[in-house]
Amino acid sequence: MFKSLFAPILxxxxxxxxxxxxxxNPQKLSxxxxxQKIVKIAEVSIPVELADTDEKRVKGLSGRSSFDxxxxxxxxxDNKQITPVFxxxxxxxxxxxxxxxxxxxxKIDENVPAPVAGTPDTKLTNYSSGSPIDYVLxxxxxxxxKNKIKAGDSVDLSGI
Numbered sequence: 001m002f003k004s005l006f007a008p009i010l011x012x013x014x015x016x017x018x019x020x021x022x023x024x025n026p027q028k029l030s031x032x033x034x035x036q037k038i039v040k041i042a043e044v045s046i047p048v049e050l051a052d053t054d055e056k057r058v059k060g061l062s063g064r065s066s067f068d069x070x071x072x073x074x075x076x077x078d079n080k081q082i083t084p085v086f087x088x089x090x091x092x093x094x095x096x097x098x099x100x101x102x103x104x105x106x107k108i109d110e111n112v113p114a115p116v117a118g119t120p121d122t123k124l125t126n127y128s129s130g131s132p133i134d135y136v137l138x139x140x141x142x143x144x145x146k147n148k149i150k151a152g153d154s155v156d157l158s159g160i
Contacts, residue, residue, distance in 0.1 A: 038159030039074055039137060041098075041105070044147045046139065050160065052076040060138065062090035067140055072098075074160065075136040083132050087124045088115050094141035098149070099129035105153045106133055111141045 039046045048071065051057045057075050061067060077084065086097060097109040107129045115124055129136075135157070144150070 037074070039072065040156035040159065041149050041153050042147075044149065045159075046070070046072050046137070048072045048074040048137070048160065050074055050076060060086075061093070061095070062088075063092070065092045067093055069140050069143070072137050072139040072143075075138070076160075077134060077136075080134045081132045083128055083130065084136065086127045086136065087121075088112060089121060089124055091115065095138050096141055096144045097127055098137040098139065098144065099133045100135040100137060100155050100157075101129070101131065101133040103155055103157070105149065105151050105155060106131060107151055108144050108149070110144055113141075 037048050037050055039048050047068075051060055051073055052075075057077075060075070061073055067073075075084075088095075091114040094111060094113045097112055098105055099107040099109075109127050112125075112127065135155075137155075
């Protein structure tokens with residue numbers, strides 16, 4: 001009888017310890033792999049993180065000191081007839097900003113520099129496609145040139 005009570009108690013204690021560990025170390029949970037989302041432009045497959053909520057779109061890549069050179073962040077807009085404006089607030093790395101509308105690249109802002117630390121919001125440069133778009137893809141500076149990606153290229157979003 002003692003064994004039949006002892007085993008479930010040990011199991012509960014083990015679960016509590018594991019949950020407590022991840023609660024105190026949330027970065028360990030971030031290492032758990034989620035299904036990879038892929039955007040394909042020409043013959044280039046780009047693994048992307050999705051910025052598909054207002055909170056994720058506002059944060060974007062700000063605050064990061066590095067970003068995988070072959071990956072990107074795809075900003076997804078619910079309203080497909082908007083002309084969003086981006087800025088480099090709190091960015092630490094330069095980017096290429098790829099504006100996508102109706103399955104094609106509308107415009108690319110290449111080699112957008114990170115602002116000097118402490119630049120006031122009112123002095124930050126604004127970036128826009130100049131026309132309604134569906135998505136914005138941010139990649140490391142120079143990615144577009146290295147991969148021969150240009151305005152007019154078709155974009156396959158079926159992997160998201």
